Amino acid sequence: MTSISLAEYRAKFPIKKGKKRRSVKGQRVQSVGEVTLARDLRALKINFEQEYKFHAERKWRADFLITGTKILVEVEGGIWSGGRHTRGKGYLGDMEKYNxxxxxxxxxxxxxxxxxxxxxxxxxxxxLVRGGL
Incomplete structure (x- = not known):
């Protein structure tokens, strides 16, 4: 099997820009960051699950779970535009979730x-996954 670098993979499978994200009823729309990270994880053959529900009682979900580990990954949006993650209530909610x-x-x-x-x-x-520094 021939492996390609991450840069080659990105060049071969670019993310299309300029399209507006549209919400489909009942489905969450992925951000550009989430789509990019999913592509990069696949390129490096790091298995993952998206929208992983990590808490039995709350509806909290993490953007990614790295399969076979206890590593959750969040791609935070709206941090420069006054989005949910930077306003009081959202910030407090994130602290509760991450704790x-x-x-x-x-x-x-x-x-x-x-x-x-x-x-x-x-x-x-x-x-982190492969044990490097």
Whole structure:
């Protein structure tokens, strides 16, 4: 089997820009950051589950669970535009959610869209999963 670099994979399978995200009733629309990270994880053959429900009683979900680990990954949106994650109620809700994940034994990695696009997120995830520094 021939392997290709992440840059080659991104060039071969680019994310289409310019299309508006549309919500389909009952379905959550993925952000550009989530789509990019999913593509990068696949390229590196790191298995994952999206929209992973990690709490038995609450409806909390993580954007990604790295399969076979207790690593959750969140791609935070709206941090520069005054989105939910930076306003009081949303920020407090996120703290409660991430603390609950930690109490349950999960490591939670949080990235914004630019960190995903730049490759920082996938590099840190790969280092953690594969035991690098």
């Amino acid at each position: 609950a994940a930690a109490i349950l034994g999960f490591k939670v990695l949080r990235f914004d869209t630019q960190q995903v696009k730049s490759g920082l997120a996938i590099k840190q995830i790969e280092n």
